[in-house]
Amino acid sequence: MKNKNGVSMCLFSTKGGVGKTINTMNLAGICEHLDKSVLVIDFDLYTGDIATYANKKFKKDLYDLALDLDHHKYNGIINYVTKVDEYIDILPAPIDPRYSSKINHNYINKVIKDAKEEYDVVLCDTNHALNEISLSVLDSVDRCILVTTNDPLDIKSLSTIISIFKDNEYKNYKILLNNSRDPFKDYFTLFDIKKIIKHNIDYTLSNELYIKDIENYIMDGLIITLQTKFPTLYMKDYRVYLTMITDMLEGDKNE
Ligand SMILES: Nc1ncnc2c1ncn2[C@@H]1O[C@H](COP(=O)(O)OP(=O)(O)O)[C@@H](O)[C@H]1O
Numbered sequence: 001m002k003n004k005n006g007v008s009m010c011l012f013s014t015k016g017g018v019g020k021t022i023n024t025m026n027l028a029g030i031c032e033h034l035d036k037s038v039l040v041i042d043f044d045l046y047t048g049d050i051a052t053y054a055n056k057k058f059k060k061d062l063y064d065l066a067l068d069l070d071h072h073k074y075n076g077i078i079n080y081v082t083k084v085d086e087y088i089d090i091l092p093a094p095i096d097p098r099y100s101s102k103i104n105h106n107y108i109n110k111v112i113k114d115a116k117e118e119y120d121v122v123l124c125d126t127n128h129a130l131n132e133i134s135l136s137v138l139d140s141v142d143r144c145i146l147v148t149t150n151d152p153l154d155i156k157s158l159s160t161i162i163s164i165f166k167d168n169e170y171k172n173y174k175i176l177l178n179n180s181r182d183p184f185k186d187y188f189t190l191f192d193i194k195k196i197i198k199h200n201i202d203y204t205l206s207n208e209l210y211i212k213d214i215e216n217y218i219m220d221g222l223i224i225t226l227q228t229k230f231p232t233l234y235m236k237d238y239r240v241y242l243t244m245i246t247d248m249l250e251g252d253k254n255e
């Protein structure tokens with residue numbers, strides 16, 4: 001064990017398609033820029049795409065890990081990860097979704113805790129269902145980023161999850177408004193959104209980050225933030241990503 005004492009974060013929303021997965025990978029790229037080792041864990045157990053986004057074939061996934069925990073054969077998280085590059089590893093969702101329901105949600109806390117001992121940063125991707133898996137991830141991470149777009153239905157669902165968090169006195173969350181998915185949809189101003197959700201917007205990705213041929217990057221396993229020209233071409237959004245990571249690394253200590 002390296003005993004890194006890392007930090008963990010998940011991206012969550014109760015709506016699919018808002019940009020959780022792509023931004024999880026983009027943030028992993030930012031960790032690399034900051035010289036931080038990072039593990040991306042795919043807790044979107046039934047429809048997880050992290051291995052696809054990284055374009056990586058893998059031998060072990062979360063089901064293998066859970067099975068070994070069941071049979072007392074688990075011998076450290078490092079035996080289940082797949083290397084993407086020098087800084088980034090991934091721990092994929094089960095290759096066969098029929099195995100996903102067999103993963104005991106009580107293991108999630110241990111998986112994240114062990115990962116934090118091996119990596120500077122642990123990023124967890126999630127599914128949009130507010131089920132036991134997502135709840136365990138939310139309970140286990142140091143910080144949750146709630147992701148929304150400017151779409152009325154996404155904002156409605158954000159508003160609901162914020163109320164649920166308030167009811168449960170869950171406070172470890174920040175809000176990311178992702179304007180990059182639908183650059184031509186700006187139904188609400190920032191002021192409107194804050195009024196609707198009765199909460200501040202902590203981070204905003206601009207519509208300039210809309211990438212027309214994003215599927216090509218995904219198919220080729222290219223992490224957008226790691227492309228050479230990214231910091232200059234998308235300077236504003238690069239800074240937002242940097243702030244998200246540095247806030248997590250440093251901010252929590254001061255909160
Ligand atoms: N910056 C962007 N530019 C263009 N399309 C984007 C961008 N971010 C997200 N998208 C689109 O949104 C889709 C959903 O993103 P994804 O990260 O898979 O959402 P989620 O994980 O929340 O379901 C992507 O497949 C892509 O088509």
Ligand SMILES: [Mg+2]
Binds near residue numbers: 021044125126
């Ligand atoms: Mg996803």
